[in-house]
Amino acid sequence: MTRSDSTPDLMWDEVAESFDPELMGTLPDLYVPDTATEHWQALLDLVAESDWKHEYIEGTTPRAVPSAAHVLARPRDAECPQLRVWPAEDMLAIFRFLSDEEIDFDIDLREIQGQDRLDAFCDFLRRLGRHLAKPVVMCPEGAYDRPVLGYDPVLDRVRVPRD
Template identity: 30%
Template sequence: MLYQDLVFELEVDGSLRDIYAFKTTVDDWNRLLSLSSSLGKAAYFCDGDEAPLPSTANSIFDDADHSHLLRINLGGLFINTHFFVADEIELDLDPREITSQADLDLVLNFCAKIGQEIKRDIVITPENLPEVIYLCYLADQDKWQRLERP
């Protein structure tokens, strides 16, 4: 994928871009937690306060009384997840942080590593529009596919 070809998908319009893996399990989340420190500098927050990263996602999903955030710093690009539901991994990123081919490559490599680890396709969409897929990482083929623009 070339940065200059994704002007529409990365347009700065005040919204985030979401990264999804669908039909996931708590085991997939556990693999994401295990992988997180190798993806970038990971920080975990509970109710806005930095805390040690839980060893399992079960403890996060069992704790509905608090807000949870995992932020992964890819060297100035921040990818976040709030642990909304166990059956869908949803992460977000700000397209303002993607300003070059190198930035785009960091994001795509990050997504591909997750897809390979959990053996699921990964999609990038507009914020809160999981049905509008801009890019899809096909885990079984280890390749990216750009979908038609809406």
């Protein structure tokens, strides 16, 4: 099933509570489950091919974006690098290379307020999920067991999970 890119995945009035920093925490947990090094590389390729502003940082030093295999092969005691991606103006996603088994990232909910910003956020999740052919899940900060929304690759849209 393919959706029309002109139809919003979510309506702000129906999901505003999921974007309330007081309820969700400022930085909810977003992740792509069941990944491997090739998924991280696909993420790096997507970012390089997109029009998104981005930077790769080790510690406090910006560097050229290496291969995913190189980043994930760093010593266990090495500092965790970040890939900072701006999918829209004033909307920052921070990817942390914690493990090859899951792609983890944060977005500040204060940057996603209102329908236009929600549409930009959903577009970002959709592009990421489509490219990886994987779900992208958002949970309240520190509550991986309570997904509030995510990209569903079968439906090809961002949706609120139904019990």
